[in-house]
Amino acid sequence: MKTATSNTKAALLLLGASLDVLHQESREWLETIAFWKDETKFFANLLNKNKNKTSEYADMLKNLDKIHENLFDYLEDDIKQHERLLSHLIKGQKGLSDMDYREKHRSLGKRMDLFTNDFREFKKMVFGYVKKL
Template sequence: METKPIYNSDLHFEHQQWNKELAFWKDELKSFQNRLDELVIRWTDHQVLAKLDQFQNHFNIHKNKIDEFKENIHAHELNISKHFEANENAIDRVHFKQHSKFREQIETQRDIYNDLKKRFFKFLSKYM
């Protein structure tokens, strides 16, 4: 079985896609924050406020994760540019393993975020 090279341009493309997705998440979290702010004003029930606080904490964790991912993507992009300057178009196995691991982390975070959104929308439908 022939091993095909993994080109830096392919990784760069994937990074661009991830950055767009992360920007969308960050923007979406701003909308969710606005909803939280509205609900804090409307409700005085301690159970509802505790749930709002939980969502606030989850949103903050996710915002921090977005920033961490953006930093990692930027670092990997710098690595790719160094390879490009050295006329190396394909990534080596070590860096590809790192990229694959990072891809898994993005996919896991995507699942976590989608679950959070579902729970938040369910909460909003009950308390808005």
């Protein structure tokens, strides 16, 4: 019987550590988004400095910049909501599933990866445009 209790405690410790790792990853995502927001402001300022050279391309970049800014907010809100769910899960709130949390975490991870790639392409476009000025 003692072995079963030890195994249960070990499983709970591993589960807690795993949730802690997922929490840390979510915090890193939020920090990344905050950095991206700063980068977006920098790009907006950079593009605004060259307003007298306005072209369709520059306007497109400005619009894309606004879109990214709005997407940051949606992604950030989803991650914060995910963190609140973790808090309720850790507190043992009834009706919450560890598996649902983990699935949502995987989904958010995929969204972060996709957005990272999209934002990287956006930055390449801005740098390419500025080099031509």
